[in-house]
Amino acid sequence: MPINKSRPSQEEPWENGWAPDSSRAPGTRRLWLAGGLAVATIVACVTTIALNDRPGNEKTAARQGQTLSDDETEGGGLISFATPSASTSSTPKGQQSGKSSVSPSPSASPSPSSSPGPQGSSSPGASTGPAPKPTKKPADPGTGVARRSVQAVNYPDRYWHVSQGLVRLDAPGGSQSRADSTFEVVRGLSNGSCLSFRTDDGAYLRHRSFVLRAERNDGSALFSQDATFCVSRSSYGDTVMFQSVNYPDRMLRHQNFGLRLDPYGYNTTNRQDFMFRLVGGLG
Numbered sequence: 001m002p003i004n005k006s007r008p009s010q011e012e013p014w015e016n017g018w019a020p021d022s023s024r025a026p027g028t029r030r031l032w033l034a035g036g037l038a039v040a041t042i043v044a045c046v047t048t049i050a051l052n053d054r055p056g057n058e059k060t061a062a063r064q065g066q067t068l069s070d071d072e073t074e075g076g077g078l079i080s081f082a083t084p085s086a087s088t089s090s091t092p093k094g095q096q097s098g099k100s101s102v103s104p105s106p107s108a109s110p111s112p113s114s115s116p117g118p119q120g121s122s123s124p125g126a127s128t129g130p131a132p133k134p135t136k137k138p139a140d141p142g143t144g145v146a147r148r149s150v151q152a153v154n155y156p157d158r159y160w161h162v163s164q165g166l167v168r169l170d171a172p173g174g175s176q177s178r179a180d181s182t183f184e185v186v187r188g189l190s191n192g193s194c195l196s197f198r199t200d201d202g203a204y205l206r207h208r209s210f211v212l213r214a215e216r217n218d219g220s221a222l223f224s225q226d227a228t229f230c231v232s233r234s235s236y237g238d239t240v241m242f243q244s245v246n247y248p249d250r251m252l253r254h255q256n257f258g259l260r261l262d263p264y265g266y267n268t269t270n271r272q273d274f275m276f277r278l279v280g281g282l283g
Contacts, residue, residue, distance in 0.1 A: 145184050145185070145186055146184070146185045147182055147183070147184055147185075147280075147281035148182070148183060148185045148278045148279065148280065148281055149181050149182050149183070149278075149279050149280065149281050149282045149283075150183070150197075150276050150277070150278060150279075151276060151277040151278075151279050152169055152254060152275075152276060153236060153239050153272050153275040153276060153277065154272040154273065154275075155169060155254075157171050158170055158171050158257070159171075159172060159181045159282065160181060160183070160205075160259065160276075161177065161180055161181045162180045162181075162199060162205075162214045163180070165213050165214055165215070166211065166212070166213050166214075166258065166259075167205060167212040167213060167214065167258075167259040168257055168258055168259065169254045169257040169258070169259065170257070172282050175283065178282040178283035179200060179282075179283035180199075180283070181282045181283065182200070182281035182282050182283040183197040183198060183199060183205070183281075184197070184198040184199075184200075185197060185278070186198055188227075188228035188229070188230070188245070189204070189217070189223075189224035189225075189227050189228050190221070190224040190225045190227075190228040190245055191228050191230065191245055193230070194228050194229055194230040194231070194245060195228070195229060195230075195231065196227045196228055196229070197227075197229075199214050202216070203215055203216050203217075204216075204217055204223075204227040205227060206223060206226035206227035207226050207244065207247075207252075207260070207261050208226060210247075210250070210260050210261040210262070211258070211259075211260050211261075212252060212258075212259035212260060212261070222246075225245050225246040226244075226246065228245040229242040229243060229244060229245065229252065230242070230243045230245060231243075232251075234274070234275045236271075236272065236275050238277065239275040239276060239277055240275070240276060240277070240278065241264070241274050241275060241276070242276070244261055247261060249263050249264070249265070250262060250263050250264065251264045251274050252274070252276075253270075253273040253274040254273050255273065262274075
């Protein structure tokens with residue numbers, strides 16, 4: 001039968017003759033663990049320092065062909081370099097000797113406050129080529145009497161022409177045809193800021209039943225209104241449109257080469273039929 005020897009109490013070992021084992025230092029296992037952890041920490045630090053000390057070109061070469069991670073694309077791992085300023089660019093060799101390039105001075109541009117010279121004269125530094133021809137402008141209704149012809153925009157070879165009392169869009173023929181296509185542009189009979197068209201024999205162009213015709217002035221207020229048209233600029237170059245005084249929603253237009261009053265608005269088609277040019281008289 002085995003003898004069950006209980007371990008003596010360590011509180012008073014000297015009383016029962018038991019002494020602690022002094023051949024093993026206390027806490028040896030903990031010291032080994034702490035030392036191993038310290039060595040691992042030192043190795044990790046040395047490895048990190050060695051990796052960070054690698055040249056930048058080696059890192060770049062190692063990264064070529066690799067896809068950036070999400071953190072890098074969001075700016076976490078990207079390094080931005082400042083763009084060199086244009087003023088720090090060096091002058092190429094060969095530019096220092098000989099003629100130097102001179103940038104144009106701001107004073108070379110024309111001043112906005114300078115007044116333009118007369119037509120045909122050239123200012124310093126300007127091109128010496130031929131001056132462009134002035135564009136013909138519509139007659140000013142406030143200049144009294146002016147002999148003008150009215151040209152269609154979409155049929156530039158045709159003009160207003162009085163034929164058998166009606167106004168049509170015809171191509172000019174002989175001298176009589178050219179005279180019948182030329183009118184005296186005067187102040188409007190019913191509105192001085194607008195205009196009226198008078199023929200060589202003293203008749204006026206007026207609308208009746210919305211058709212443009214040449215008739216004698218009977219002195220009535222209706223005739224004065226029918227023979228007065230206000231000029232409005234169109235959106236097509238230097239062309240104009242003629243608005244009726246007593247029918248302000250209608251304007252003169254050509255239709256089947258006849259002149260008449262028709263409504264003009266946003267839904268109007270064939271808008272160029274309403275557009276004309278006041279040019280020099282043909283006859």
